[in-house]
Amino acid sequence: MHSPLSETSRSGTDSHPGSDGLDGEENVPSLLARQARDRGTALALSAMSQGLGRHRLTYSELHGAAGAAAAWLRQSGLKTGDRLGIYLTNDWALECFVAALGALTLGAVAVPLNTRSAAPELGHAIALTTPRLVLCDASGHERLVEGCQLACRAEPGFDDAMPIILDPALLTAPTAGEVPPTIEVQPSVDALGCLLFTSGTTARAKAVMHTHRTMIATGRCTGAALGLRSDDIYQGAFPFFTSSALNLAGMSCWVAGAGLVIEGQIDNEARLDLVRDEGTTFYHGVPSILNFMTQAHDPARHDLTGLRMVANGGASMPVELTDRIAHLWPWVQQVQIYGMTESGPAGTVLPPERMQEKAGSVGRAMEGMTIEILDDEAQPLATGELGEIALSGAPVAVGYFRNPDATEKSFRGRRIRTGDVGRLDRDGYLWFGDRKKDLINRGGLKIASVAVETVLYRHPDVLEAAVVAVPHPDLGEDVAAVVTLRPGATPEGISDGLKELCRNALADYEVPRNIFICESLPRNPMGKILKGELRRNLQKCLNRDGT
Known part of the structure; x- marks a missing residue:
């Protein structure tokens, strides 16, 4: 195969307004061809290669x-x-x-x-x-x-x-x-471009269908919300299998004409070195990574004065971390976004000028997106009422691949029901309630509690299993499991056996770090496990034990 992968110049990255194709329809190859004409010598991609x-x-x-x-x-x-x-x-x-x-x-x-x-x-x-x-x-x-x-x-x-x-x-x-x-x-702009897997709210993940049209719409929407410029060097810590890599980082940068720097598997000091060496102006990561970066930063080694913006996506940003970034890097602005694979991931943006006033919110609708709060019959609720969050707009996917029943349940035209619960305030800012489908958000990676519970139930001594999120100082949330045992079973070795079972059947980040054995699980009068009460009890236990 012919390959033009040669040493490249960092010239041509001066700021200028880039055409974004808003006056006409483009597929992804046409977008690349246009930027090759308009921004030919500017950096498009910096990434690791095992050979190069x-x-x-x-x-x-x-x-x-x-x-x-x-x-x-x-x-x-x-x-x-x-x-x-x-x-x-x-x-x-x-x-x-x-x-x-x-x-x-x-x-x-x-x-x-x-x-x-x-x-x-x-x-x-x-x-x-x-x-x-x-x-x-x-x-x-x-x-x-x-x-x-x-x-x-x-x-x-x-x-x-x-x-x-x-x-x-x-x-x-x-x-x-x-x-x-x-x-x-x-x-065609409506031809499928990529299939991106959800984290799965059951044991099986779904493949989300994005077309050339929705991919480019995601780039336009999120790029504008983040304030990306053609002279930006955007660095992200996104595994390629997530929607944040190709759809969010890639499309946002290439629509704007910015340079994309994708991290390999590196530690936090090397991450900061890369910011310095690439001249990164815009850093995007989940709160756990941003937290580690603030701890590893050495001003004598890492010159970050060229960094102008830090963005968070994938998990809610703790106020303490926002304050720490502002203290360490006072010249850097902060922005937060919220979305999901099915929405592009486009959705909401909390802009720099509202980070303090609306701390704890995930922002207002990006331009071109609409937020609704729905009741159980999918009818809109009034301002301030808790309900299911629905997102609408051009970046929304066209459905789930080979899964018409799930598509029918979650999609209505350009609207996706997220399964998350929240409320809108009078200014149109979105605030999370609980997670309707019991997803656990471990450092920005979503984990379905049902998927973990399914594996735990394979153990012959387990009678009942419940998996919930518990607070983690760096990752935001971690995975905890509570099990009850069958009559006659003894607790010795159960925890280690369950962890080994999970390691063989789940992704490494889905394996529970804490497994508790108890006599019974809290339930409501209908027999449903009260996961909210379980989370609170576990948090008290962990706080008391200092673990």
Whole structure:
């Protein structure tokens, strides 16, 4: 494959208003082509590659790399409408983005796969999306093969759709003098562009369908809400399998003409070094990462005077952390956004000028988005009343892939019912209540309590299981489990056995750090477990024990 991945210049990043295509419809390849013309020598992407190390591409180079990737993928068997699985960590982030853009250039669909999933969940994702090709390196090969084997057993006939596994190193291996074939496909703006998996409010995650139109709408909406400029260097700590990587960070930067810096698997000192070395002006991360950054910052080593904005997304921002950032980096403005995979993730924004006045809120609707608070019959509630949050707007996905029942339940045109509970104040700012579907938000990664409970119930001595969130000083929330035992069972070794069971069946961040054994669980008169009461009791217990 021809690859234009050569050393790039940081020139051409002077600020100027960039056209965002608002006067006409664009697909993603057209957006890249336009920015290659308008911003050709400006930084488009800085990311890790196992073969090249940290590597930088200008807009012209990124456009060329996407075209070359499309040609290679077509030669490897990918056709328009097919799905490309991408099962790689951020240490291959360069290949992840280039491959995804290559698939979109070909009119195919990018499917980022969760590299932290256990084999059963990975098998479900593969069986659901039936990718023709999957990019996977040696470290993930064994689990991917196991997932494919599980998919074959779970889905009759899947063996006929077994994907071809490709080495991502081939994607960036240049062949001197080779000119990639012309890709003449022009995908419709309403063609599928990517399938992004939810965290799952049951044991099975759903694949959210985003088209070229909704992907670019997400970039316009979130980029404008964040105040991204064409001279910004935007750095994010988002795993590629999340919607925050391709849809939020990628599309927001490339619509604005900004430079995107994606972190590999690094520690917090290296993260701060990257801010310094890349000249990052805009940093975006979840509160747990921002918290670690404030603790690791050494002014003598990390010059952050070029940083102008810090954004939080993925979890509510503690007021204490907002205050600490303001104290350490007084020249930096702060902004918070809220959204979900189904909404782009576009949704709300808490702008810098309202961070103090509206501390604790997740903001007001982004321009182009609408917030409603609904009752159980999906009717709008009055200001101040608690209900289910619904988001509407152009970035909202078109439904769940191969899941019409779930689509019918959650989507109504351009509106998505989030499953979160909140209220709107008189100024239109959104405040969270409880999580309607008992999702746990561990450092920005969403965990379905039901999925963890399902695994706990596999233990032969467990009678009942309940999983809830407990406060964590760095991550915001952590996973705690409470179980009751069957008559005759003894508690010795139960906790260790349950953790081992979870480690073999769940992603690492889903495994409960604390497991408690009790005689009974609190219930209401109808027999439903009172998780709110359980959370409060656990918090008191943890506070008393100092753990």
